[in-house]
Amino acid sequence: MVYRVIARFLSRRLALCLLCHGPAGNEAGICRACAAELPVLGSACPRCALPLPTAAACPGCLRRPPAIGAARCAWHYAYPVAQLIRRFKHDGDLAAGHSLGLLAARQLRPVEPLPDLLVPVPLHWRRRWQRGFNQAELVAEALGRAWQLPVGRRVMCRIRAGASQQALDRRQRLANLRDSFSVRGKVQGLRIGLVDDVITTGATLDAAAAALLDSGALSISAYALARTP
Template sequence: MVYRIFSSLLNRSLAQCLLCGGRADYCGICFACAEELPTLQNACETCALPLVEPARFCPACLRQPPHFSGVQAAWHYAYPVNQLIQRFKYCGDLTAGHSLAQMAAQIIDVDQRPDLLSPIPLHWRRYWQRGYNQAQLVAEELGRQWQLPVRPRLLCKVSATQTQSQLNRPHRLRNLLGSFVLREDVEGLHIGLVDDVLTTGATLEAAAQKLLQEGAARVSAFVLARTP
């Protein structure tokens, strides 16, 4: 159902590039604009933090490894990807989200496939305000491209936390404490969490910790973009 809605929206705007307005060649974007997207290359293997010097892990993950085993991100959260994500997340531009998810599915190398994908949930109040969960829409497209099942109701956000974007990592973790509950059995499963943007990793950390506590064998994550 979600894919059919996305396809309809995409078909109506496929003639024009989402960024420059020229002829769209690749997932709703022209080849020239696609080449300008800030692909994430040198990054921490655990949290996907962009690194200046070549290294496998960032200092924070070396000091205290997170509960998730690794994050894969397609891009830096920089222009013009950040602009497209903001349009998708806050302005209802589902076509932008669909295009990004399609491209991300081709860019991200899923070396160890999870058993299923689970989008980071929104609290019902935030969902009611926005009308959709952007992480779920990304997960649906990744699942379709990778032929993986998607469980949008696996996790439930039971408390309405403060807006996360203005909080640092310790405050985000405290903000999220106890905010997730499970609705399905995850015993022995490798869960792939999906979100749009990874900033401090606190949301993924809280969700991964809950999944592991409930018996998941492993938790990895996939996001469209990673902030510096």
């Protein structure tokens, strides 16, 4: 037992920083100097986290209010966060995911009143099987641990793959996303915190939020590691 504690302590102290490869010196796996350089998302639209010079609702959210009441992202989707997210998501580097989740939980605050349940945006089972994990689930677990909130891993599932989203425009994306989520768990009367790795157009989150609201959820807030411009 004692040895295990010492070994864990040493492995943390001796772990190398994921970014500069110097000693990390902490359990986040990114040294203090590199962590301080991460591109923190400053003022942003409170509904969709779009970076803005002031923290007012963006024109898109004013024109068509999203199903999500509030969205919070830790960083801009920019160097080196974008590279770490790619390592996490596409190269299966779970250490990068662990670091990002831990640091994001420190960077972000949950919306008040607190969510009753954090729900990761699900992947279609085929995509999840190919990747071996759902990146949103790992982020939700990190946030849940830090904020002491339960995580509902099986509350939602994705019933359509929506494979080539990137090639579609916004309207096609929305049509493609409609009916792609199915709510399996009990969400009636609950405040749900939806979690994803990156918010791009917000269309995926909005479709997931709409499905949760249709199933009786009281309100939806959203959390992600990073936001694209």
